[in-house]
Amino acid sequence: MPPRSRVTIRDVAAQAGVSVATVSKVLNNRYGVSPDTFARVTAVIKDLGYEASLVAQSLRNRRTNVIGILVADIEPFSTELLKGAADAIRGTGFELVVYSAGGRTGDPTGWELRYLTRLSGTLVDGAVLVTPAVDLEGIPGTPVVAVDPHTGRAALPTVDSDNLHGGRLATEHLLSLGHTRIAMLTGRADLKSAQQRETGYRGALASAGVPVDENLVRRGDYDAKVATESARELLAGPDRPTAIFAANDTTAIAAIEAARELGLRVPEDLSVVGFDNIPESALCAPPITTVQQPIREMGHRALELLVRLINGEETADTHITLGTELVVRQSTRPPTP
CATH class of the missing domain: 1.10.260.40 (lambda repressor-like DNA-binding domains)
Structure with a gap:
């Protein structure tokens, strides 16, 4: 046979x-x-x-002293987060390895699951997932911390920021300047952060007695290309908004570029507020008013939490939410009469 x-x-x-x-x-x-x-x-x-496999059997009960960070892509948010994680790993005895899916977000089979299944118990002792696009309960049992988690019920330890408050801050700032036609470029629909930022936007308008115009709520997906198309559609019409709240700084920059293409000035003709406070937001022309979330601290706290979990230490809080605050720069002003 x-x-x-x-x-x-x-x-x-x-x-x-x-x-x-x-x-x-x-x-x-x-x-x-x-x-x-x-x-x-x-x-x-x-x-x-x-x-x-014999490799898996030989490593199952041994430490690799390696922590993996899984990111969908290397972009401004993940870059800042990695800096915080790199600071936190010093002196822990662990090494840090970054795995990137090359921008393959929204994969229905879950790229995170494939990576973790491949790495679990053989190459890494634990992992930090950045903006995972999967149901967190479906991830293998290796210690994992999720940063900016999926919208599903978070069965794993998580680190994020107060996105709801941040969304309100951005919108309230524009309302305080006198804007009422305030558009929003939303974030990735599968992430809790995007939902909360939009909820904050809607809540601030409702509190001010300003009805939400659904025609002013457009996809941004935390993606410059998607946001550019949405911003062009918003700004090309006769009844365009006087302000845009973009769900992250990358899409805020895209909105400013789209406005320039259409001959609009920022902030004279259009005010723009972003979210994240990545370094590029301060270097833009004009520098962008934005909501700061402590991205480096998020990476730092996620790595610290993961190390405690790997070491079997008692951890009182496994769902960490950090504060957000408004940073006012030159991309916002009262609407032109």
């Missing part, structure tokens, strides 16, 4: 009717698997004669 081909973890998952991540949990005796599922997967492993 021909030799039997080697059984893989995917074979086990298919036979048991579960995900690869669930099989990984069973193999590593991690939390998050029901007794019935555990028994079913164990039976399939025995029936198929599956053997985990």
